[in-house]
Amino acid sequence: MLSLLLALSVFFTGCGSSSGTGDTGGPSSSAGSTSGSSSGSTAGSGESSGGSDVSGSLMIYTSIYPDIINLVSPELEKAFPNLKVEWFQGGTEQVTAKLAAEIEAGKIGADLLMVADPSYYVYLKKQDLLLPYKSKHFDDVAVHKDTEDHTFAGVRISNVVIGYNTNLVKPEDAPKTFRELTDPKWKGQVVIVDPTLSGTALVSTYALSQKYGWEFFEQLRDNGAVVGGGNSAVETKLVTGEFAVAVILEENLLKVKDRGEPVEVVYPEDGVIIVPSPIGILKTTQNPEAAKAVVDWWLSPEGQKAIVTGWMHSVRTDVESPKGAKPLAEFAPTAMNVDWEDLSARAGEIKDKFVKIMGQ
The missing domain is CATH 3.40.190.10 (Periplasmic binding protein-like II)
Structure with missing residues (x-):
């Protein structure tokens, strides 16, 4: 695992600023877990709540494949029995186009964003649209993350x-x-x-x-x-x-x-x-405590194991590679460089x- 951490450190140091990647490119769909009716709390930063204390609803915009959403949803429901999680799924460009239209209209529907374009989070941060939150697992994330303001962190590697x-x-x-x-x-x-x-x-x-x-x-x-x-x-x-x-x-x-x-x-x-796809909380969220708790879950060993079941690599060094994949440590040192600021x-x-x- 140390070799993986060193390899990722070398690669991402050479890929532009860390502060400012399933991606279908297909039609959208939605899914969700049930329960909960509370409206949440006001936006802010700090520690997230525990699973049973989290309630209300949460909308996730994502490019993760529908079959992976179907695998993950029951795990989220177990972790947050009183939270209703809803999804808007599509290719990254479709999701970001929807979000752009909502930003223009002044009515953002997403609480959490999980798309496969790290440069887009650089753009959102510059527009002051992301909520700063340093997850308790933030330091365990070995890839692309906002180390200055903690507005986003890698959640999966494609x-x-x-x-x-x-x-x-x-x-x-x-x-x-x-x-x-x-x-x-x-x-x-x-x-x-x-x-x-x-x-x-x-x-x-x-x-x-x-x-x-x-x-x-x-x-x-x-x-x-x-x-x-x-x-x-x-x-x-x-x-x-x-x-x-x-x-x-x-x-x-x-x-x-x-x-x-x-x-x-x-x-x-x-x-x-290598595309280290991030997760970030929209500043307009009406349920920030739930958003923070779900970010914590995704970055935890449990959440990252769910990522690996979807054939993607974990952003943590203590979670194994997906079945049949070459370990990241073997190819990260020679990966192509990407300047996320320039791409944005x-x-x-x-x-x-x-x-x-x-x-x-």
């Missing part, structure tokens, strides 16, 4: 990797780097995720354009690469054999591989793109440039 269909590609022939995907060998066989739908794809687009220039995407386009939608849609295209190779989240590959689908993970030698400032520009090149 990794952008390469996947291939084992019915179409032999292990010895599989691409070993992102750069190789521009090789004519893979002409017309590569599918990638749309950064206008997916926060993790926005991060990977930024990282790859920083490392190789926009020429990389021009070469992908000229090599017949296709933009296939969100991660779930790209997962389907890979599993069915419509495409042989995909740039996709590790968690999607681990999930379908575990159920016996013909896919394999490649951790690119030119750098995995240029997100719109990056999406526009991608669309222009890829012809979306």
Whole structure:
């Protein structure tokens, strides 16, 4: 575990300021646990309440996959029997678009935000829209977090990797780097995720354009690469054999591989793109004590074990990696750098440039 902490420390120190990443890119849905009728209390900072003392309702906006929400909801209900937890689920870009419209209208519906674009929290902090709260587990979080004002902390780690269909590609022939995907060998066989739908794809687009220039995407386009939608849609295209190779989240590959689908993970030698997706409390919440308590739960060993059941990596060093995954310590030191401040400032520009090149 010490090696993991050191690896993450090295990686995130090189990724821009820490103070200021399942991401479907698909349709929205909602779910929730029941109980509770209290309206909560006024906003502020400090210690959260215990589980049985937490009541009222709480709305979470998230890009975590619906099946993971269904797994987690019973655990939250056990931890907070008097709290009604409701969800708005969608791809990161869909969730942030909804929140942006609510901010503009002056009527924010979310209490907690859990989306896969760390740079968006930098933006929200600059707009003074996040509630400062230092969780009792804050110091256990080994990744991207606001160490100045405690307005957000990493809650899950997703990794952008390469996947291939084992019915179409032999292990010895599989691409070993992102750069190789521009090789004519893979002409017309590569599918990638749309950064206008997916926060993790926005991060990977930024990282790859920083490392190789926009020429990389021009070469992908000229090599017949296709933009296939969100991660779930790209997962389907890979599993069915419509495409042989995909740039996709590790968690999607681990999930379908575990159920016996013909896919394999490649951790690119030119750098995995690590996306430490945060959790933050909106300042407008009407139930801050419940929000703080739920943040504490997510960052606790129990909450992080729930994250790992969803095939994502924990932000803590005392929780094991998901089944079938390579440990973070093995690839974090060589991961691609991401400057979250720069990405936050240029997100719109990056999406526009991608669309222009890829012809979306």
